[in-house]
Amino acid sequence: MSIQIKTVKTTRPLPKPDQSDLGFGRYHTDHMFIMDYTSGIGWHDARIVPYAELELDPSSMVLHYGQAVFEGLKAYKSRDGRVLLFRADKNAERLNISNDSVCIPPIDTEITVEAIRKLVDFDREWIPAAEGTSLYIRPFVIATDPYLGVKASATYKFIIIMSPVGSYYAEGLNPVKIYVETKYARSVKGGLGYAKVPGNYAASLKAQVEAKKKGYSQVLWLDGIGHKYIEEVGTSNVFFIVGDEVLTPSADGTILAGITRATSIELLKSWGMKVIERKILFSEIADAMNAGNLKEAFATGTAAVISPIGELCFDGRVMTVNDSKIGPVAQKLYDTITGIQSGKIADIFNWTTEV
Numbered sequence: 001m002s003i004q005i006k007t008v009k010t011t012r013p014l015p016k017p018d019q020s021d022l023g024f025g026r027y028h029t030d031h032m033f034i035m036d037y038t039s040g041i042g043w044h045d046a047r048i049v050p051y052a053e054l055e056l057d058p059s060s061m062v063l064h065y066g067q068a069v070f071e072g073l074k075a076y077k078s079r080d081g082r083v084l085l086f087r088a089d090k091n092a093e094r095l096n097i098s099n100d101s102v103c104i105p106p107i108d109t110e111i112t113v114e115a116i117r118k119l120v121d122f123d124r125e126w127i128p129a130a131e132g133t134s135l136y137i138r139p140f141v142i143a144t145d146p147y148l149g150v151k152a153s154a155t156y157k158f159i160i161i162m163s164p165v166g167s168y169y170a171e172g173l174n175p176v177k178i179y180v181e182t183k184y185a186r187s188v189k190g191g192l193g194y195a196k197v198p199g200n201y202a203a204s205l206k207a208q209v210e211a212k213k214k215g216y217s218q219v220l221w222l223d224g225i226g227h228k229y230i231e232e233v234g235t236s237n238v239f240f241i242v243g244d245e246v247l248t249p250s251a252d253g254t255i256l257a258g259i260t261r262a263t264s265i266e267l268l269k270s271w272g273m274k275v276i277e278r279k280i281l282f283s284e285i286a287d288a289m290n291a292g293n294l295k296e297a298f299a300t301g302t303a304a305v306i307s308p309i310g311e312l313c314f315d316g317r318v319m320t321v322n323d324s325k326i327g328p329v330a331q332k333l334y335d336t337i338t339g340i341q342s343g344k345i346a347d348i349f350n351w352t353t354e355v
């Protein structure tokens with residue numbers, strides 16, 4: 001399916017930021033994509049316009065009841081000047097899983113991918129080329145009915161904005177310290193843990209703030225019922241290498257089925273490693289640690305790609321993983337994924353598409 005996307009070019013292009021100090025999400029490109037939804041009409045009026053503030057009725061439902069979803073993906077500039085998108089089709093599919101979770105009408109996945117491609121192309125000079133940088137793409141949908149009763153909105157806006165980024169964590173690829181959270185819960189089965197909805201991220205803030213005060217970068221979430229099973233690290237999926245097995249929690253309702261998670265699993269399997277997706281007790285990992293069998297722990301996500309875990313604090317006890325150094329598997333995953341994303345390594349999986 002193809003759509004007409006009207007374009008309006010900015011008359012006031014912004015200066016590009018210094019590529020050596022981008023951080024994450026601090027800057028935005030010159031343009032954004034917007035498409036409206038009206039019940040009875042469907043999605044309409046796709047357009048690329050200068051990046052600007054939104055005009056929203058203060059009664060807009062998203063502001064009161066959080067009916068919204070989002071995605072995150074990246075575009076890269078390769079050394080030979082090509083612009084590459086990584087697995088955008090997967091983000092478009094997951095957007096609809098999230099849409100369904102909060103009663104937002106689906107968006108044709110081909111339209112989502114086309115909108116992303118066109119916006120990336122429009123602002124292609126914003127894609128940074130320095131090592132470790134990329135253009136982070138943030139599609140999101142918000143409910144716009146001006147109404148204070150609780151119901152599914154009849155109008156929405158699908159918006160895509162973009163931000164040139166460096167590394168997500170200040171630590172870069174250095175191992176991060178993680179606090180094992182036993183008080184707060186992120187989600188429970190039957191809830192929205194599997195969807196990329198803002199509420200999940202709002203629900204993670206208090207634990208994150210408290211962990212930061214204790215000197216930790218992020219929390220390791222345990223299940224919301226008994227606080228026994230491992231779920232996610234901060235906003236990322238998590239992997240443990242125990243002996244010669246790679247363990248990761250199964251994505252069965254309470255965690256996000258990450259695209260970097262799926263990519264990592266496919267790569268690890270292609271290297272002949274044994275990857276097991278199952279429920280994992282935190283006590284198993286602690287036991288493996290005590291027995292000297294925990295080789296590596298790392299998180300996977302679009303923003304940070306691979307984030308090694310150097311320390312876990314559980315119940316006041318500090319456990320150091322792999323001497324707080326990045327392990328060989330985490331390093332190989334990072335090098336391979338970012339190598340494919342940036343066109344340095346041959347893409348035998350067909351994960352990238354050129355814009």
Ligand code: COI
Pocket residue numbers: 072235236300301302303304
């Ligand atoms: C990711 O790992 O890509 C995330 O979900 C983090 C993002 C919300 C900034």
